[in-house]
Amino acid sequence: MRSASKKKATQKRAKQAKRTRDSYAHGEVFADLLRVDGNAAGGLFGELFAMDITAARAKCAGCGAAELVGALLVYAHGMGMVARCPHCQGVVMRMARTPTHVWLDAQGAESIAVAVTS
Amino acid sequence: MPPISRGFRGRRPTSDAASRLPPGQYETRDFPVLSAGPTPHAPLDKWDFTLRSTAGKSARWSWDEFQKLPREKITTDIHCVTKWSKFGTSWEGVSIDSLLSAAAPQGVEPSPFVMAKSDGGYTTNVPLADLTGGKAWIAFIYDGAPLHPEHGGPARLLVPHLYFWKSAKWVRELRMMDENLPGFWESLGYHIYGDPWREQRYAGDE
Amino acid sequence: MTAPTQTRITWRVATVLEVIPETSRTRTVLLDVPDWPGHRAGQHVDVRLTAEDGYQTERSYSIASPPQDKQLALTVERLEEGEVSPYLTEELRPGDQLEIRGPIGGYFVWDIAVGGPLLLVGGGSGIVPLMAMIRHRDLALSKGDAVARHQIPARLLYSSRRWDDIIYREALAQLTARDNTLEVIHTLTREQPDGWKGFSRRIDRMMLAEVAWPATEKPRIFVCGPTPLVESAAATLVELGHQPALVKTERFGPTGGTA
Numbered sequence: 001m002r003s004a005s006k007k008k009a010t011q012k013r014a015k016q017a018k019r020t021r022d023s024y025a026h027g028e029v030f031a032d033l034l035r036v037d038g039n040a041a042g043g044l045f046g047e048l049f050a051m052d053i054t055a056a057r058a059k060c061a062g063c064g065a066a067e068l069v070g071a072l073l074v075y076a077h078g079m080g081m082v083a084r085c086p087h088c089q090g091v092v093m094r095m096a097r098t099p100t101h102v103w104l105d106a107q108g109a110e111s112i113a114v115a116v117t118s
Numbered sequence: 119m120p121p122i123s124r125g126f127r128g129r130r131p132t133s134d135a136a137s138r139l140p141p142g143q144y145e146t147r148d149f150p151v152l153s154a155g156p157t158p159h160a161p162l163d164k165w166d167f168t169l170r171s172t173a174g175k176s177a178r179w180s181w182d183e184f185q186k187l188p189r190e191k192i193t194t195d196i197h198c199v200t201k202w203s204k205f206g207t208s209w210e211g212v213s214i215d216s217l218l219s220a221a222a223p224q225g226v227e228p229s230p231f232v233m234a235k236s237d238g239g240y241t242t243n244v245p246l247a248d249l250t251g252g253k254a255w256i257a258f259i260y261d262g263a264p265l266h267p268e269h270g271g272p273a274r275l276l277v278p279h280l281y282f283w284k285s286a287k288w289v290r291e292l293r294m295m296d297e298n299l300p301g302f303w304e305s306l307g308y309h310i311y312g313d314p315w316r317e318q319r320y321a322g323d324e
Numbered sequence: 325m326t327a328p329t330q331t332r333i334t335w336r337v338a339t340v341l342e343v344i345p346e347t348s349r350t351r352t353v354l355l356d357v358p359d360w361p362g363h364r365a366g367q368h369v370d371v372r373l374t375a376e377d378g379y380q381t382e383r384s385y386s387i388a389s390p391p392q393d394k395q396l397a398l399t400v401e402r403l404e405e406g407e408v409s410p411y412l413t414e415e416l417r418p419g420d421q422l423e424i425r426g427p428i429g430g431y432f433v434w435d436i437a438v439g440g441p442l443l444l445v446g447g448g449s450g451i452v453p454l455m456a457m458i459r460h461r462d463l464a465l466s467k468g469d470a471v472a473r474h475q476i477p478a479r480l481l482y483s484s485r486r487w488d489d490i491i492y493r494e495a496l497a498q499l500t501a502r503d504n505t506l507e508v509i510h511t512l513t514r515e516q517p518d519g520w521k522g523f524s525r526r527i528d529r530m531m532l533a534e535v536a537w538p539a540t541e542k543p544r545i546f547v548c549g550p551t552p553l554v555e556s557a558a559a560t561l562v563e564l565g566h567q568p569a570l571v572k573t574e575r576f577g578p579t580g581g582t583a
Contacts, residue, residue, distance in 0.1 A: 041272075079200060123411070124420050
């Protein structure tokens with residue numbers, strides 16, 4: 001015999017599962033809900049680079065594809081940000097901000113080119 | 119001094135939660151999902167888990183073999199460095215102690231430090247002493263159901279006494295190390311150890 | 325005047341002028357930012373709040389106002405579990421101050437110099453940066469130049485749950501009423517009013533094939549909204565033959581907005 005709280009928990013899980021399924025109703029692909037793109041990272045980049053680099057071109061060290069930073073796939077949350085190549089999913093850049101520093105690991109980018117005149 | 123946002127309070131803990139909260143944390147009832155990459159989806163018939171020693175010896179379990187190992191139920195509070203804490207989370211998994219025992223006959227000897235490696239490339243480093251003595255598990259059941267991929271399923275490392283970034287999702291291997299090499303976040307400004315009770319969030323925090 | 329894309333990004337203090345209801349869950353916050361360097365349609369700002377004890381948190385919001393407007397407008401959707409959006413939509417009053425950083429975004433931007441046709445695809449609060457583009461186009465082309473309007477036609481495909489959830493519904497109706505080179509096509513995915521003859525499903529390939537210009541017209545395309553909608557629509561547009569470089573995307577994440 002199921003207790004009331006167990007039933008509630010089951011219902012809650014079913015609701016969560018349904019929410020997840022509903023949100024994928026658009027996608028033929030298992031779209032990653034948390035993914036945004038390089039646009040979202042513009043502010044954090046800006047603190048480090050003193051300029052907005054979402055229109056800069058980054059060359060992926062993994063596959064050689066050159067993409068505008070705004071087009072990179074960004075996984076960003078409170079810990080930091082990982083920008084991945086949309087072609088090979090490789091990590092192009094990682095950034096984190098602590099109270100005292102902005103950390104950047106750009107080993108995944110062979111080069112980053114920022115136009116200085118618009 | 120930035121301007122104060124009149125009337126803004128942000129998230130604040132309830133008073134009875136306060137004693138269970140490490141410094142700087144607030145309680146959440148949901149289970150936020152934080153991810154550094156796309157959610158891996160490892161089919162169980164291809165999944166395996168490995169313990170690897172510095173001498174190159176390894177012990178490997180397939181999913182079916184893993185399910186036959188002694189398992190435990192764990193109920194614990196968890197603390198994320200992004201300031202949320204969740205009380206009374208329930209898990210089931212195989213303790214690292216059990217894994218080390220099972221791996222010993224294959225010549226896998228532990229080292230002082232361990233790097234956890236996950237599908238998708240995530241890594242995190244933990245001292246061996248923080249994984250043994252009933253402090254850590256490879257967990258594959260959460261809240262009575264198989265661990266969902268977005269929370270690290272099929273299996274994740276669970277080390278609840280440290281900040282939750284150490285509980286590597288989608289874990290596939292524990293690799294022994296002689297040195298305490300930094301993992302993914304530890305090499306990007308986060309604390310090498312990560313004790314929430316001493317608020318060791320960032321490199322340089324005491 | 326277009327703002328340079330390379331300006332120092334720094335925190336500025338903005339004063340709230342007005343909080344205007346758009347739908348039951350969204351508000352437009354009108355801001356005065358004395359040293360605002362200007363922006364381009366499609367860009368966003370980061371907003372930072374500081375509580376009395378020093379606690380701080382930040383979120384990003386797209387700019388709803390066109391570059392031609394002196395006052396900066398942000399349209400915010402209240403998310404139930406949100407930390408910041410309930411504050412901005414329910415608590416904020418004229419005279420309050422916020423810190424904003426920006427403008428940010430050199431990738432997801434459009435102005436008439438980029439040219440057209442202009443195809444905008446939005447879901448939910450993804451309409452905000454697209455509205456900035458529509459408003460910019462309207463002001464930039466309003467000098468009675470019918471030829472210019474016809475050279476840069478614009479079409480918006482906008483997905484909302486219900487009629488009452490359509491953000492800027494009236495403003496869009498007014499714009500299309502006086503500009504026959506701007507088309508707005510709504511799709512209502514959950515519930516439709518009686519007599520509704522428009523689309524009543526989520527954006528899919530058939531809908532995009534019907535609404536979009538053929539790839540040979542080389543429309544400039546901007547897709548914004550919840551991540552699954554954006555990825556699906558962008559992938560479909562590329563399948564329909566549009567060059568990936570002409571399909572720009574801005575993903576808002578899981579719920580389509582920042583909490």
